[in-house]
Structures are given as C-alpha cells and as structure tokens.
Amino acid sequence: MNNDRDALIAGLISMAGFLKAHPQIPTSIAPVTLRAFPDNGSDDDMRTEVDKVAALIGTEIDPHHLPHDHYMTGIGFGPVRYEFIAILAAARARHAADDSYRGCIQIDTTQEP
Known part of the structure; x- marks a missing residue:
C-alpha cells in the first residue's frame, strides 16, 4: 500500500468525522476538489x-x-469531486511563457489615477 495514499484517505475520513461531530464549526458551501x-x-x-x-x-x-x-x-460525490488531469506540453509551454514575465513589471504607485 502507498503510505501517502493511506495518509490522505485517513485524513479525509478524520476531517469528515470531526466536522460531523462539531456542527457549530462553519464550512464552505463551495465545492471541494481533490486533483x-x-x-x-x-x-x-x-x-x-x-x-x-x-x-x-x-x-x-x-x-x-x-x-x-x-x-x-x-x-463527483455531491459537492466533493475527484479529478485526474494531464497538463499537456502546449499548456505547460504557455504557462512557462506567461510566467517568464513574473517580476518584470513594476507598478508605479507614486501617481494617483
């Protein structure tokens, strides 16, 4: 068995049990996705x-x-979803190109709009 997989499953089960036992703790209504x-x-x-x-x-x-x-x-399992995703070479190349500008643009905060 995969220890990381077992730990993930145990953590999800523990969190679900904890939230079930403590209904006063707020939770998000947004979907939860495991990718x-x-x-x-x-x-x-x-x-x-x-x-x-x-x-x-x-x-x-x-x-x-x-x-x-x-x-x-x-x-999907109600608001909980499992996704398995391959990010193909073209998408990785686009992301790398976009990311290559990181830190190169400086916003002038000395002037008012």
Whole structure:
C-alpha cells in the first residue's frame, strides 16, 4: 500500500468525522476538489494514464478542458469531486511563457489615477 495514499484517505475520513461531530464549526458551501496528476511524460503517455483512470472510475474524458490542453476525467460525490488531469506540453509551454514575465513589471504607485 502507498503510505501517502493511506495518509490522505485517513485524513479525509478524520476531517469528515470531526466536522460531523462539531456542527457549530462553519464550512464552505463551495465545492471541494481533490486533483491528482500523472507523472510528467510525453503527452501520449499522460493521456494513457488518464484513460486508465477514466476506465477505473467509469467516466469519460471531459471535452470542456481539451481546448486548454488539459486532458482530464473526474467523478463527483455531491459537492466533493475527484479529478485526474494531464497538463499537456502546449499548456505547460504557455504557462512557462506567461510566467517568464513574473517580476518584470513594476507598478508605479507614486501617481494617483
């Protein structure tokens, strides 16, 4: 067994039990999403891993994320969702290009608008 996986599951169960036992503690009404990713590899290898997970959980590939080069599947449990996502090479390259400007732009805060 994977100790990290076991620890995650135990933590989720403990948190659920804690929240159930303490109804006075506020919780968000926003959905909760657990995201997992295949190891970086070729796009074909990562898509194969996502296809395997989709088969295991009985879901399809989500077409809404394909234009963004995110190949993903997921399953929902009410407001809780599990997603398995391959971020393909084109999306990683776009992110790296966008991120290359980080810290290069300085906002002039000495002038009023």
